[in-house]
Structure formats: structure tokens, C-alpha cells
Amino acid sequence: MSNKKKKKLTPVQQEYQDFAKKREIKRPIVKNCVLAFLAGGTICLIGQLISTLYMTYFDFNEKTAGDPTVATLIFLSVLLTGLGLYDHIAQWAGAGTAIPVTGFANSVASAAIEHRSEGYVLGVGGNMFKLAGSVIVFGVFSAFVIVMVKVLITQVLGGL
Numbered sequence: 001m002s003n004k005k006k007k008k009l010t011p012v013q014q015e016y017q018d019f020a021k022k023r024e025i026k027r028p029i030v031k032n033c034v035l036a037f038l039a040g041g042t043i044c045l046i047g048q049l050i051s052t053l054y055m056t057y058f059d060f061n062e063k064t065a066g067d068p069t070v071a072t073l074i075f076l077s078v079l080l081t082g083l084g085l086y087d088h089i090a091q092w093a094g095a096g097t098a099i100p101v102t103g104f105a106n107s108v109a110s111a112a113i114e115h116r117s118e119g120y121v122l123g124v125g126g127n128m129f130k131l132a133g134s135v136i137v138f139g140v141f142s143a144f145v146i147v148m149v150k151v152l153i154t155q156v157l158g159g160l
Helices: 003-008 011-023 029-057 066-082 085-097 100-114 120-159
Strands: none
Touching: 029 066, 029 085, 066 085, 066 100, 085 100
């Protein structure tokens, strides 16, 4: 709380603020950062191992191994979410599990699982796309804007 707001508090409010501050849970910031780093690094290492597996055994090259690697990571994330294991990993690792591909897959799968009792269309589909829909719309819109800028720049530079 800022000093300006503290000055406006009554003595009882100030006493309560001091009381609450003494009993506030101390967060182990360094430990949380190390765990997040290790978990995120482990997820990325697994992704690299999967990519190497595709390049070694399935004749993909470095450029073409990316898509099946991402699909495999998404599948593993959804599978772990469905089995209830991803949440336990996330509780231990914190922000380290928020790697974009696996974290997003977990979010979508969690929303689908949570609302399955409401039916497949309105429950699973509707709630799953509350999160995914905004991301997809933003991605499509951003891609459109970038392509339009590229076309305009190409037309202007091509006309010179």
C-alpha cells in the first residue's frame, strides 16, 4: 500500500493493515523462479528430443520436424490434462508450465473437461472456445494485417 493511502487510514484500519501484513504468507520467489526455469526447460528439452526423434527415425529435416513436434507436445499436454497429471505438475512448477504450446493446450482441455456435463456442443465446445476463440481470432487478424502490410510494401517497392 502506498504511503499516501496509509496516511488516510483511520488508526483502526492502520492497525488492521499492520496485523494482516505480519500474517501474510511469505512467497519463496527464488525457489519459484528456479522451479519454473527447470520445468520450462524440461518441457523445451522434451520438445527438442521429440524433434530429434522425428529427424532421426522418420526422415524429417530440421524445417519439417517442427509441425509434428508441436502436434506431439499438444497431444501429450492434453493427455496429461485428461489424466489429471498436468495440474499436479503445474502446482509444483508454477509458471514453468506456461510454455505457449503446452500451456495453451492445457487451458483449452481443462475448459472442455470442466464443462462436459453441460453437453458436447454448449458445454465442451462453447467453453473450450471461450479461451481458444479469442486467441484464434487475434492470430488470424494479426496474420491478415501483416500480409496486407507486406503486400503494400511489395507493391510500393515494386513500383519504384
